Amino acid sequence: MEEKLDKLFHLKERGTNVRTEVLAGLTAFVTAAYVLAVNPSVMSATGMDSGAVFTATALVCFLGTLVMALLTNYPFVLVPSMGLNAYFAYTVVLGMGYSWETALAAIFLEGVVFALISLTSLRDKIFNAIPLNLKYAISAGIGLFITIIGLKNSGLIISSSATLVSIFSFTGSMADGTFNTAGISVVLFLVGLVITGILMAKNVKGNILLGILITWILGIVCQLCGLYVPNPDAGFASLLPDFSNGLAVPSIAPTFMKMDFSHIADLGFLVIAFAFLLTSLFDTVGTLIGLGAKANLLDEDGNMPGVRGAMMGESIATMIAGVLGNSATCCSVEVAAGIAEGGRTGLMALTTGVLFLLSMFLSPIFLAIPSFATAPALVLVGSMMASSVLSIDFSDPSESIPGFLCFVGMPFCYSIVEGISLGIISYVGINLFCGKENRKKISPMMYVLAAIFILKYVLI
Template identity: 35%
Template sequence: MNRLLSFFQLHKHDTTMKQELGAGTVAFLTSVYIVAINSSILADAGMPVAGAAFATILTCFFGCLLMGVWSNTPIVLIPGMGINAMFAYTFVHGVGMSWQEALAVVFVAGVLFAVISFTRFATILDRGIPADLKHGITAGIGCFLMFIGLQKGGIVEHSRETMVQLANLSEPLPLATLLTLVVALFLFVRGISGHFLWAILCGIGIGLVLNVPNVKDTITFSTEGIMAVFGQLSFSAIATVPFWTSVFAMTMVLTFENIGLISGYTKQLGRPDKGKRALQANAISALASGVFGSSPTVSTAETAAGLAAGGKTGVSAITTGMLFLFTFLLFPLLVHIPDSAIAPILVIVGALMMKEVREISFADISDWLPAMFIVIGIPFTYSIADGIAFGFVAYTLLKTIVQQHRQVSTTMYVVGVLFFLHLLLSNLG
């Protein structure tokens, strides 16, 4: 115990083992919903639900453990909302990759993210990319999540005349989604601990009452079932343009999102010096996600709950990771989770990410218009990569048109050209 206290420097950080264990438990309760959500989204990419659930749990456990040991911070690593949508709906459904090839994209993007985090590239990218564009990426992914949630929950449907339209809300799926959304909003607004988890459980009950159809695979406890996606990444598409444009887009999202989140958390802890090691832990965890069979991890927003509960060291993050192992007990429950229980969480999380729009400066059209291209481009193209590309290319062009090209960093020009090539080559492909 003394060695443990010494390694994590509990006394130095004015905390106790009890306080850290409690904070880790709170962080777990606020983030455990990701097992059901991520499994559902990965299943949309064609993965077996049992394998996707096992990969999600293993990824959360490894990420939190690595973060706690390597950086000694209470930052929680779980598969990122938005990036999992990028995996399923952009890479698999949009680009046309198999989920095995998309896992290879995760792995290679993780390798590049690791290179960035262990070198000066992290600082260069962070300083070279305008803040408005980074805010636009977060808001655009949030808008995309809301749209996916509305589709998944049956609230909106395809229309031949107007592309999308409001569905018949008296049908079981949309009605159950709306009722679950009301419950989820109530729990969230009231600040109930584990609000998303309780909302999903209530959504299961509402779905059973309204007889919402469920098309998920049958969950089994066989080794073959839970190991169905572990180590299944395929590099068969590595020589293609879509593979590398996907890798580039995911690397950019991972870098910008995590630099911002980690910087905020380490400053809140009063330990900005830990930011580098925390980013490195995040990068290695993202890399490992491709091997485990999941979309990559991010320094999740649910970390804030652990910090508010008094988490100050890596013991809190390790506690969260260990508790994720107990979610294996939830396997039999996963098959009973209808889309109506998942969709409201996507809508709320997406709405929270949309708040980043208020951080965009609207003083100069050459700054805010490219950011808004990203915000609307991501959901309208149904591609996070294409939406970001439109915004980055528009920024460099507009700055040149208004003769403010000197405000554009060399880094931004390089990234802008790469995204232009992404759009050009993807269209030609």
């Protein structure tokens, strides 16, 4: 068996073995498995069935990673994007008013276009057209967007008519009798945030998943002690897993093949699909380069052989996500932990994918995890992504101002696409009128992208 696996995955050629790859795959699963708890929580805000989303999440992780492993033999794992699922739920559906079925159609269309781009040189033209500082700003902005969603889901940040947003009032919750639901949830979120932060600072493997589980267990203790009192009508369900149906896998029927293409000719729909595409493209290429360098998979020129296959794998996974009922996928940055354990081939990815498939039988556990336990994961993943802001060149206003508008636009407008739009339009606008040398920085593709976004504001 080991010889067959070596022949299939070229283990010796990359200086690894079956045991190392399997252990690396297990490590990658532990670090990335939090998406099984977070993704249903985020996507169900649209009205989607959380059980169906859970099953779809596990299947997308398995099938997408399987495709990636077979096409590339790289140790990369595909999971639903924790930025694009937020855009899907909170911007496209709750913000813009589209149905989740229409949003799924945009996901599928994005996957098709992504596949076509992966087969042509247009992939490189679009990616290279965006200035480096804007690429950093997009990553940082998505991090801030995820962070504010995590803070909102935790209950710590609430809406305020006077100041737009405000912090949760513990004295107020004690006065109105909501401390045993909303109040204790915020306390547990803060405790979980500190615990997860400590685990991350100490480089504990699986720190995010461990943080979620520890916070959830503390919540269960509070429920058993009477500090947390379930109130489903107010959105505070019991924290105890419901095993009344055994370990049956939740049906995927509520979300399977529910894509609605009736708005495909609308400009707004096309802009949404374009925003999914643009974000997926930048996220995928950047992550592949970063993980590829960590796994010593780049050549002497810094290029990754077989990157087209990796891009194709990402696009196929996204199309699968649209069909099954899920958000667009991305290459999980958390699998860097598996690469650090020595994972170098598709066998590591395949191991992680199989573990995601088996996790479907643990749905009562993952679906019982509350939002206050998953919110710290969103905030801390957001903090990791936001670190890209340090790479922006703030010494050049023609670069820093568009970058700033891009990354602050996402959380303040509560939309990834608005941040990208502000960044691209301002970049073209500022550099166009700052002399010949600045105009040289604007590629023809940037003019096209700016025109598309301006057209969006004029017509929508």
